[in-house]
Amino acid sequence: MSEPLHILGGGSLGLLWAARFARAGIDCRLILRTPEAAARWRAEHHQLVLEQGNRLQSYSVPAETAEAGEPISRLIVATKAWAVAEALEGIAPRLHAGSQLLLLQNGLGSQQAASERFADLPVLYASVTDGAWKRDNNHVVWAGSGPTQVGDPQQRPQPGWLSMLDQAGVDWQWQPDILSVLWMKLAVNCAINPLTVLHDCPNGDVLRHAADDFIPLVQELQALLASQGVAVGAAELEQRIRGVIQATAANSSSMRQDVQAGRRTEIDFILGHAWRSARSAGLLTPVLDSLYHRLQTHLHQSGLPLN
Ligand SMILES: NC(=O)C1=CN([C@@H]2O[C@H](COP(=O)(O)OP(=O)(O)OC[C@H]3O[C@@H](n4cnc5c(N)ncnc54)[C@H](OP(=O)(O)O)[C@@H]3O)[C@@H](O)[C@H]2O)C=CC1
Numbered sequence: 001m002s003e004p005l006h007i008l009g010g011g012s013l014g015l016l017w018a019a020r021f022a023r024a025g026i027d028c029r030l031i032l033r034t035p036e037a038a039a040r041w042r043a044e045h046h047q048l049v050l051e052q053g054n055r056l057q058s059y060s061v062p063a064e065t066a067e068a069g070e071p072i073s074r075l076i077v078a079t080k081a082w083a084v085a086e087a088l089e090g091i092a093p094r095l096h097a098g099s100q101l102l103l104l105q106n107g108l109g110s111q112q113a114a115s116e117r118f119a120d121l122p123v124l125y126a127s128v129t130d131g132a133w134k135r136d137n138n139h140v141v142w143a144g145s146g147p148t149q150v151g152d153p154q155q156r157p158q159p160g161w162l163s164m165l166d167q168a169g170v171d172w173q174w175q176p177d178i179l180s181v182l183w184m185k186l187a188v189n190c191a192i193n194p195l196t197v198l199h200d201c202p203n204g205d206v207l208r209h210a211a212d213d214f215i216p217l218v219q220e221l222q223a224l225l226a227s228q229g230v231a232v233g234a235a236e237l238e239q240r241i242r243g244v245i246q247a248t249a250a251n252s253s254s255m256r257q258d259v260q261a262g263r264r265t266e267i268d269f270i271l272g273h274a275w276r277s278a279r280s281a282g283l284l285t286p287v288l289d290s291l292y293h294r295l296q297t298h299l300h301q302s303g304l305p306l307n
């Protein structure tokens with residue numbers, strides 16, 4: 001029998017991935033943060049409900065905590081970006097020389113920190129474009145499906161165990177240049193997410209609020225991407241951002257959802273990472289800086305962490 005696949009974090013994305021593996025008959029275990037969460041999961045008979053459209057399906061997925069003890073060979077990390085380092089530290093004693101990690105986080109920074117901490121292990125990064133949210137502790141709603149790109153920042157060949165993603169019906173592709181994909185996504189998020197928070201608006205309204213700042217912001221983001229080796233013209237980037245705004249016009253960005261729910265945001269891994277990278281590259285980015293500082297002020301006034 002093949003070794004189990006572990007998913008660290010039983011949030012929206014963790015449950016969505018667990019449901020698809022369980023549906024395909026893959027032995028998959030959830031690692032939850034606290035013994036209370038694991039006990040509650042047991043009390044719910046390990047049942048995970050996946051809702052898609054008007055279809056509800058239920059799967060059995062065992063849950064445990066990091067302390068469970070069994071070695072972990074394949075670990076999918078599905079925490080928020082700001083929780084990755086601590087979550088991985090908790091699970092580190094269960095990792096071994098043959099362990100492989102796949103990180104699903106938005107933004108950048110948490111991935112590089114994990115790669116540095118586990119420098120001897122293959123650490124893969126993913127860019128996920130599905131939309132999922134939790135209706136209840138063990139009930140996830142798959143609100144929108146989109147492609148996932150997976151790659152190795154050290155550009156090693158695709159590992160064989162990823163065939164489990166095919167088995168699970170995940171719409172995914174191997175991406176040899178995953179960092180560029182994540183940088184592009186980060187740039188799009190920098191242009192959309194902060195404005196949706198500052199103006200409390202859906203994605204479709206950000207251009208109205210960005211007004212004259214939009215083009216200069218795109219130019220700053222383009223220069224930032226270029227400094228990171230991501231070759232994209234300003235016109236192409238602008239088109240990409242406008243396309244995402246149009247395609248997700250009615251959506252509330254993940255950052256706005258977090259702020260509305262009083263949850264810690266991923267600001268530090270999106271705008272914060274962009275701002276620090278721009279400083280390191282010696283770029284002048286006045287529009288980005290102002291957006292970052294306005295967002296920090298807004299979070300402070302909302303009683304939310306600035307990182
Ligand atoms: N949801 C989505 O549609 C998408 C999400 N993403 C990205 O995926 C990542 C995860 O997002 P999402 O699933 O929405 O986030 P959630 O907040 O729904 O889930 C995160 C989960 O991680 C758990 N967690 C935190 N610390 C630990 C720990 N030490 N050990 C075990 N579990 C831990 C949390 O548990 P607890 O609640 O107990 O703290 C929580 O259940 C983010 O980076 C997000 O940006 C990307 C694309 C789409």
Ligand SMILES: CC(C)(CO)C(=O)C(=O)O
Nearest residue numbers: 192248251252253254255
């Ligand atoms: C593309 C966008 C802005 C879609 O809402 C997103 O990725 C997010 O909300 O974080």
